[in-house]
Amino acid sequence: SQKIEQNSEALNIQEGKTATLTCNYTNYSPAYLQWYRQDPGRGPVFLLLIRENEKEKRKERLKVTFDTTLKQSLFHITASQPADSATYLCALPTSGGSYIPTFGRGTSLIVHP
Amino acid sequence: DAGVTQSPTHLIKTRGQQVTLRCSPKSGHDTVSWYQQALGQGPQFIFQYYEEEERQRGNFPDRFSGHQFPNYSSELNVNALLLGDSALYLCASSLVLAGGGTDTQYFGPGTRLTVL
Numbered sequence: 001s002q003k004i005e006q007n008s009e010a011l012n013i014q015e016g017k018t019a020t021l022t023c024n025y026t027n028y029s030p031a032y033l034q035w036y037r038q039d040p041g042r043g044p045v046f047l048l049l050i051r052e053n054e055k056e057k058r059k060e061r062l063k064v065t066f067d068t069t070l071k072q073s074l075f076h077i078t079a080s081q082p083a084d085s086a087t088y089l090c091a092l093p094t095s096g097g098s099y100i101p102t103f104g105r106g107t108s109l110i111v112h113p
Numbered sequence: 114d115a116g117v118t119q120s121p122t123h124l125i126k127t128r129g130q131q132v133t134l135r136c137s138p139k140s141g142h143d144t145v146s147w148y149q150q151a152l153g154q155g156p157q158f159i160f161q162y163y164e165e166e167e168r169q170r171g172n173f174p175d176r177f178s179g180h181q182f183p184n185y186s187s188e189l190n191v192n193a194l195l196l197g198d199s200a201l202y203l204c205a206s207s208l209v210l211a212g213g214g215t216d217t218q219y220f221g222p223g224t225r226l227t228v229l
Contacts, residue, residue: 043220103155
């Protein structure tokens with residue numbers, strides 16, 4: 001099964017700066033990787049999916065990179081806003097061929113005005 | 114178009130009791146997955162239902178069981194509750210794709226279960 005590591009410490013940044021969150025995984029290389037946002041007491045909300053043959057993917061102020069050699073994905077939020085404050089979860093297929101995701105514990109992002 | 118809904122929002126039970134949680138999937142979705150999320154942890158997959166049958170199951174004991182109804186809604190049942198079952202229980206719905214996988218999952222707001 002997959003093991004996922006996300007920084008357990010909260011990331012504090014100033015409004016307007018770029019936030020960068022890290023997701024490292026062990027074991028096999030997944031066919032894709034997903035990022036979710038979760039607000040306190042709410043369910044996760046899907047943000048982006050990046051496939052193994054894609055180096056980078058963008059959606060508005062979000063950018064995700066996927067380095068299968070380093071077994072790492074980086075999640076960037078440019079021009080961050082206080083409304084971006086939330087926990088961001090990384091998820092990968094549980095095993096090769098599986099469509100069931102294994103989630104990391106998430107990293108809390110706090111954007112200060 | 115209603116998204117995924119779950120009931121109840123909060124629930125308090127005592128050890129040894131049984132609980133039933135309910136989920137209605139997003140309109141047009143036919144697959145329901147259940148997750149357990151402990152405080153400070155990511156969601157952990159419990160099981161997935163499709164066509165009223167358990168399609169896949171995570172590493173959870175038999176005390177956790179489920180059901181899917183013809184209208185695609187689903188229930189999660191937990192018997193003989195333990196203190197460690199206290200968590201946010203999330204339901205996610207999706208649509209099975211032609212290749213057998215599922216499309217993007219949409220999560221409900223969750224049910225917060227507290228076991229005393």
